[in-house]
Each structure stands twice: as C-alpha cells, then as structure tokens.
Amino acid sequence: MDVTVAGAGPVGLVLAAELALAGATVQVLERRTEPDEGMKAGAINVPTAEALDRRGLLPAAERIQREQLLRVGPFDRRTGGGRRTTRPRFTGHFAGMVLDPDLVDWSDPDLAAHTAVAGARMVPQRELEELLAAHVARLGVTVRRGVEVTALEDTGDGVLVGTTAGPLRTGWLVGCDGGRSTVRRLAGIGFPGTGPELTGHLAVADIADPEKLAEGWVWSPRGAYRHGPQPGRVVTVEFGGAPADRSAPVTLEEVRSSLRRVSGTDVTLTALRGPATRWTDNARQAASYRAGRVLLAGDAAHVHPPFGGQGLNLGVGDAMNLGWKLGAVVTGWAPEGLLDTYDAERRPLGAWVLDWTRAQTAVMRGDAGSAALREVVADLLATRAGTTYAVKKISGVTQRVDLPGGHPLVGRYAPDLWLNDGSRPADHGHGGGFLLLDRTAQGTFARLAAAWSGRVTVVADDRATPTGVLVRPDGVVAWACDTADPVGLEAALRRWAGAPSSAPGYVPAG
Numbered sequence: 031m032d033v034t035v036a037g038a039g040p041v042g043l044v045l046a047a048e049l050a051l052a053g054a055t056v057q058v059l060e061r062r063t064e065p066d067e068g069m070k071a072g073a074i075n076v077p078t079a080e081a082l083d084r085r086g087l088l089p090a091a092e093r094i095q096r097e098q099l100l101r102v103g104p105f106d107r108r109t110g111g112g113r114r115t116t117r118p119r120f121t122g123h124f125a126g127m128v129l130d131p132d133l134v135d136w137s138d139p140d141l142a143a144h145t146a147v148a149g150a151r152m153v154p155q156r157e158l159e160e161l162l163a164a165h166v167a168r169l170g171v172t173v174r175r176g177v178e179v180t181a182l183e184d185t186g187d188g189v190l191v192g193t194t195a196g197p198l199r200t201g202w203l204v205g206c207d208g209g210r211s212t213v214r215r216l217a218g219i220g221f222p223g224t225g226p227e228l229t230g231h232l233a234v235a236d237i238a239d240p241e242k243l244a245e246g247w248v249w250s251p252r253g254a255y256r257h258g259p260q261p262g263r264v265v266t267v268e269f270g271g272a273p274a275d276r277s278a279p280v281t282l283e284e285v286r287s288s289l290r291r292v293s294g295t296d297v298t299l300t301a302l303r304g305p306a307t308r309w310t311d312n313a314r315q316a317a318s319y320r321a322g323r324v325l326l327a328g329d330a331a332h333v334h335p336p337f338g339g340q341g342l343n344l345g346v347g348d349a350m351n352l353g354w355k356l357g358a359v360v361t362g363w364a365p366e367g368l369l370d371t372y373d374a375e376r377r378p379l380g381a382w383v384l385d386w387t388r389a390q391t392a393v394m395r396g397d398a399g400s401a402a403l404r405e406v407v408a409d410l411l412a413t414r415a416g417t418t419y420a421v422k423k424i425s426g427v428t429q430r431v432d433l434p435g436g437h438p439l440v441g442r443y444a445p446d447l448w449l450n451d452g453s454r455p456a457d458h459g460h461g462g463g464f465l466l467l468d469r470t471a472q473g474t475f476a477r478l479a480a481a482w483s484g485r486v487t488v489v490a491d492d493r494a495t496p497t498g499v500l501v502r503p504d505g506v507v508a509w510a511c512d513t514a515d516p517v518g519l520e521a522a523l524r525r526w527a528g529a530p531s532s533a534p535g536y537v538p539a540g
C-alpha cells in the first residue's frame with residue numbers, strides 16, 4: 031500500500047477516501063472490531079458539511095439532519111440571555127451559553143457566503159461515520175477491523191508497521207488513532223499543552239424525577255450541568271482534575287453521582303440509554319504533524335474539551351488538507367514542498383481551537399472570578415455583534431489559511447457560487463481534483479488551464495464576478511480574480527497542481 035491509515039474514526043475515513051480519489055492505494059487499520067457506539071459530536075460545522083458537499087455526499091447528510099430533527103423533536107432551547115428559542119437554525123454555544131439564532135446577523139457577508147449546506151449541519155458523529163464508511167467502501171478502500179498498530183520503523187523509503195495481525199510494509203503511515211495516539215508516541219512526537227482541570231460526562235439516561243433538574247445550563251461552585259434539549263440527555267462538567275481511570279467504561283453510578291454533585295439534588299437516574307462518554311479539558315497539540323514518513327491527523331494531532339463542537343471538524347479539515355497532498359506525493363506529481371504545507375496550514379487552526387476551548391474553561395470555573403467573567407461574556411453574547419462574532423467562529427466560515435495572492439477569497443473556503451444553470455461549482459467536482467470557474471467571455475482561464483486537464487476540472491459560466499476562481503481539492507481558494515486577466519493563474523496552478531499534465535490525476539467517484 032502507498033499509505034496505511036491507523037484508525038477508522040471520522041478522520042481516518044475521510045483521509046482514506048481522499049487518498050483513494052487522488053489515486054493512492056490505501057488501507058485502514060482499526061483496532062476495534064465494531065464501530066464505536068459512544069456519544070460524541072452532535073453536529074458538524076460549515077467546512078465539514080461543505081467537504082461532504084464537494085464529494086457528492088450532501089443529499090445523504092441532509093437526510094440524516096431531517097431524521098435527526100424528527101428524533102430530537104421540536105427545538106426548544108433557552109439562550110444565554112434567558113430567552114426561549116424554537117428556531118431550528120444551528121448556532122451552537124460558548125461555555126454553555128446557547129447562541130440565540132434571532133440575534134445573529136445572517137446577512138453578514140461571511141455567513142451569507144456559506145448557506146448551501148444549511149440542511150446538513152445536525153449530523154451526529156455516529157451517523158457521519160456510517161456515511162463515511164459507505165463512501166470509502168464505494169471507493170474500494172479496505173478497512174481491516176480488529177487490527178491494532180503496535181510498532182513502527184521509518185526506513186527512509188517506507189515504514190515497517192508492527193500490528194496485532196503481523197508486520198506490514200507501507201510507503202507512508204498516518205496516525206488517525208485518536209487523542210491517545212500510539213502512532214504519535216511511537217514516532218516520538220511530543221504533545222505539549224495544558225493538563226486537565228475538569229471531568230465531563232455526556233449521557234442519555236432514564237430519569238425518574240426530571241423535575242428536580244433545571245432547564246439549560248446551570249452553574250454551581252463545583253461545576254455545571256445541562257438537561258436537554260431532548261428528555262434524558264445530560265451533560266455534567268466538574269472541576270477537580272482528571273478521572274482516576276480514564277479507560278474504565280462509564281457506569282450509570284458515575285453519571286448519577288456526578289449529576290447529583292453538580293446539581294446539588296438527589297435526582298435519580300435509573301438506566302443509561304446507550305454508552306455514555308467521559309472527557310477532560312486536556313488541551314494539547316502535537317509538536318509536529320509529521321516525522322519523516324509518519325504523519326498525524328485529527329485527535330492524534332490535537333486534543334481539547336468538546337465545548338463548542340470543534341474536534342471532529344478540525345480533524346476532518348486536517349484530512350481534507352492532507353489527503354490530496356499526500357496523494358500527489360505518492361502518485362508522483364507533487365510540486366516541491368507541497369507536503370510541508372500540511373503542517374504549516376493546519377497548525378495555526380489547531381492552536382486557535384485549543385485557545386477557543388481554554389477560554390470557555392476559564393469562563394466555566396466555579397470561582398467568583400469566573401462567575402463574574404461569565405456575566406460579562408453573557409452580556410456580550412446578548413448583543414447582535416457578540417452573537418454574530420461567536421457564531422462565525424464556531425461555524426468555521428471565517429477560517430482561512432495563509433496563502434500568497436491578493437484577492438480576498440484566497441486562502442478561504444470557496445463560497446457558494448451559483449451558476450446560471452442553477453448548479454454550483456461543487457456539483458461538478460465530486461471526484462476530487464481542482465476546480466476552475468471561468469466566467470470570461472472568451473474562456474481565457476480555461477484555455478490556460480487546459481494543460482492541466484488531468485487534474486483541473488473547468489466549469490464555465492456567464493459573466494459575473496468573481497470572474498475566475500481556482501479551488502484546491504480541499505475546498506480552499508488558491509487563486510481568484512475579478513477581471514478577464516489571468517495574471518497569477520499559471521503560477522497558482524504550478525504551485526498547487528504541479529507541472530502541466532493531461533494524465534488523469536483523479537479517479538471519478540462511483
């Protein structure tokens with residue numbers, strides 16, 4: 031195999047699919063024999079939904095959201111300002127302060143530029159993993175369950191990997207094996223950051239006396255809890271350090287006593303409905319996302335508490351960024367230094383997410399200073415500007431990577447661009463590869479890009495601005511312009527798509 035991916039969580043699956051689309055041979059090794067049934071992410075952000083869209087998976091994701099809304103029932107939440115909202119528009123929360131959708135300025139240019147995937151935001155992690163497993167299966171990727179990576183040796187021209195099913199040789203090894211990554215440890219990559227101050231739980235339980243619990247987030251000197259939005263769903267946050275045994279399964283008694291401590295009630299939980307989850311606010315980032323032929327992505331590269339729902343999205347972003355670049359390396363067309371841009375582009379976003387969650391921990395502590403800070407933040411979030419700021423950050427619409435080029439779109443995720451036939455560029459590139467939108471009257475950009483026809487799909491449209499946009503396989507805009515002058519386009523193509531080639535670089539999705 032060109033590439034072996036350790037871990038079939040959401041990040042490993044997205045990465046495997048992107049590598050397969052880029053023409054690499056890839057296998058996934060997963061130590062679990064069955065998918066993880068634990069409760070984790072409940073929703074995805076805009077860049078993740080747009081990544082699904084670019085691969086033709088939007089209709090399936092929209093179906094999941096519709097089913098999810100039926101399951102959850104009417105949206106009825108109390109916002110940070112204490113108002114009730116029943117609007118199903120997805121906004122999220124900051125430190126438990128639910129962001130009021132009615133306060134958001136949805137006409138803000140950053141938000142208005144990314145609305146096409148609005149119907150695919152409430153996609154829970156378990157359903158997302160099912161969708162991705164079917165996607166990689168369609169692409170012919172083998173997922174070997176019950177196989178654990180236990181050793182590795184980078185030989186310079188490949189990696190010798192020790193597994194519970196025997197040794198194997200691979201060109202590259204990518205650790206998508208979660209926060210306690212074996213691959214990271216075996217590769218000797220440091221994991222600096224801040225240690226845990228709190229332990230959290232997420233569970234759906236049968237509650238004999240739910241009237242003892244208040245609605246929305248409730249704080250106490252010991253921590254906080256939340257009951258809802260659907261009956262029986264409880265979240266607890268307790269300051270007091272890490273749990274004694276982080277590997278032990280979460281029991282009913284553990285969730286019950288945590289909820290009793292933070293609520294100050296004798297509420298009675300009689301059963302857990304499905305596996306519960308335990309987490310901490312450990313916030314760490316790998317010292318490097320690459321050591322020779324070993325790379326890291328997802329939780330293996332960064333961990334932090336789940337406040338505000340960022341981890342899965344950050345990891346999917348890593349996988350989308352790395353997939354086409356590593357694919358280009360193994361299929362032989364990668365321009366000089368392409369793989370190094372993975373760490374350079376993704377590390378700042380990872381560092382931002384760690385700080386975003388640390389800020390929430392600071393606001394959630396039980397001491398008087400944090401309580402006072404919470405009041406200030408709540409006041410700010412009760413304003414239109416404050417809520418819009420937080421929603422833009424959480425939804426991912428302001429994310430950008432530092433790329434050369436003067437146009438404001440460069441380095442950002444491609445916005446919704448509706449074409450005259452009613453389609454969008456994303457509808458035309460489900461097989462991966464680069465997309466070039468050409469809206470010049472004479473097809474100037476298309477003519478220039480014809481030399482890269484194996485890697486670049488050209489979409490022509492009538493005149494409008496921007497007149498030209500070059501989108502990388504991960505959805506990031508590499509070049510854009512508002513005139514018919516192709517200045518900078520050839521340099522951008524050479525920089526990202528390598529030397530001109532009409533050889534097929536991407537395998538059309540099935």
Ligand SMILES: Cc1cc2nc3c(=O)[nH]c(=O)nc-3n(C[C@H](O)[C@H](O)[C@H](O)COP(=O)(O)OP(=O)(O)OC[C@H]3O[C@@H](n4cnc5c(N)ncnc54)[C@H](O)[C@@H]3O)c2cc1C
Nearest residue numbers: 037039041061071179207208328329336339340341342343
């Ligand atoms: C309670 C909770 C709520 C969350 N909510 C959100 C949210 O709303 N939004 C959000 O974006 N994120 C959220 N997250 C974070 C999100 O769940 C993680 O960031 C995400 O699961 C990371 O995906 P991953 O593929 O990197 O790692 P994982 O999902 O941990 O997958 C790693 C896989 O690797 C396998 N593995 C481990 N070691 C080996 C080995 N040696 N060999 C082979 N396989 C191995 C594991 O079995 C596992 O299947 C939440 C997390 C928790 C705990």
